[in-house]
Amino acid sequence: MYPLDQYGLVRRQAALADDFSDHELRAAVRSGDLIRLTPGVFVPRSDSFDGARGADRLYRLRSIAVATSEPSGGYPLSHASAAAIHDLPLLRPDRKRVHLTSGHGSGGNITADRHLHSSLLGAADVTVVDGVSVTTLARTAVDVATSGRFAQALTAFDSALRADVDRELLAAALTGRRYGVRAARRGLQYAHKDAESVGESWSRAQMIDAGLPGPVLQREFRCPSGKYRCDFCWGDRLIGEFDGAVKYGRLLRPGESVSDAVLREKRREDELRALGFMVVRWTWDDLAKGALPGLLRPWLVRLDLMAA
Template sequence: MSTFPTDRHGLIRRETTLRLGIGDDVVSSAVKRGELVRLAPGVCVTATDDADDLYRLRSVGVATSARDHESSILSHDSAAAVFRLSLLHPKRERVHLTRIEPGAGFVRGLRAVHAGPVTAEWIVEVDGIRLTSLERTAVDVAMAGDFAQALVVFDRAFAADADVTTMAHLIESRRRWRGAGIARRALSFADGASESVGESWSRAQMIEAGFPMPRLQHTFQTDVGPARTDFDWDAILVGEFDGLQKYGRLLRPGETPRDALIREKRREDALRAQGIMVIRWTWGTLVRGELADLLRPWLDKLAAA
């Protein structure tokens, strides 16, 4: 495998490879072999399976290479990628930027440039890249999506210590804009205790079904030790979202995923031994919109008790 020079962001730029005597044919061959991924004209990166990281690097590459990069900054999903905010159904077909000065937006190639202006109070710099602030980014993403997408980005922004008052004021200043009502409602339900996109999407479906809101991340004491749960209602009903990476995150030193799964089963049995009902669901449950039907009989039973 060939070695290519990278800049501070981990990007391989054509001007650098040519200066070092590495021809375009060498780079193209590495792309064909799958060693490199071409992110934008003149910008490549070492191949990775991490889609989030690839989009972040593409955003950085386009933002620092486009001829209008001095007049616009990263925003929306691209700024969220730089902040490493996980989103629900992110828009990754293009890199999103917003004009600093007043001007119309346009779509050209890999860039979707949104109309400006962006005043200085909403501009920050992360790793040398200018982008919209955390609060402005969250509101922009929320107003461009549906309720679930808005709740997800606000949950992640809360977890990253975004200022709720600033976000509320920004939404209010755009109260006549499309998406303002959705963003306002989602912000009122946002909770940084939600630990993943799947947990936030689960809560969005609970809210839209009119269910009572659960407690998040409560720790129960059991015979096998502390049992931290995703959701619970009145310490009687527990809900657990089983994401694809859940057991990987739960791994202790020296454990295998199977070890973690067995430990989780014991934890669940210990909760049931205390008379607590445990319900689990997966990403597929959310995609198919089946969570409300899964939870409703148990919540109705709880309400009638």
């Protein structure tokens, strides 16, 4: 119904040229047929914007809308906005606004829908993804890591390493930084490419902060039903599994329902217990409450994996 550009966005000028009026566009926003992303740019409402994954898609489009609009000044997307373009998973990213970086040491500003950061950018710090100028994966991870807490820095660097960004490149990008560099350097110290999700990274951050012994990540076991990988493993006694809501969707096989995947995971756990392991599971809610150390420590002590 509406004229769409290459990103699936409705631009006001294109809509007016296609005989839509401003009154019709405003009415479509009020009725929910269109979502206003930034002045003069909209997207048709879709079920694909529902849920956490949908929010990710919508923020990505919002970032593209801002970056490709005249008021952006041609600045590259950065921080959480660049991460959305790169599909770099983050912990609690700052999505109140779209983030851009000026490339200058001063002159940043914040408006209702965008945050322009004042920071120098070299030619190697900027790339183009899908026709949009963004900071590189390495620069994006460092920007995010120096803007948050240890858990956010660890998650950003885990994600970057998982995307094959070189650790030395990340370390070099931290050189000369001041603000937030302490948490970022600590995050890079513990970062590991085998952390497969934001939940696993956040779990490790809580383990590290609590002084718990470090687990082996993604250890494999052969069981009667097949070969299994576990999120976390301590010695030959304890296995830890993060149960994210998205996890079961990711595990679905062709023709399977979520219930099928849950039952298969239950069988997997039974077979791991038969090998002599205690299996401890936790959820997003446990992480949000900071409850993970309290769940793990009693078992680590009981199984002689740490001192009381």
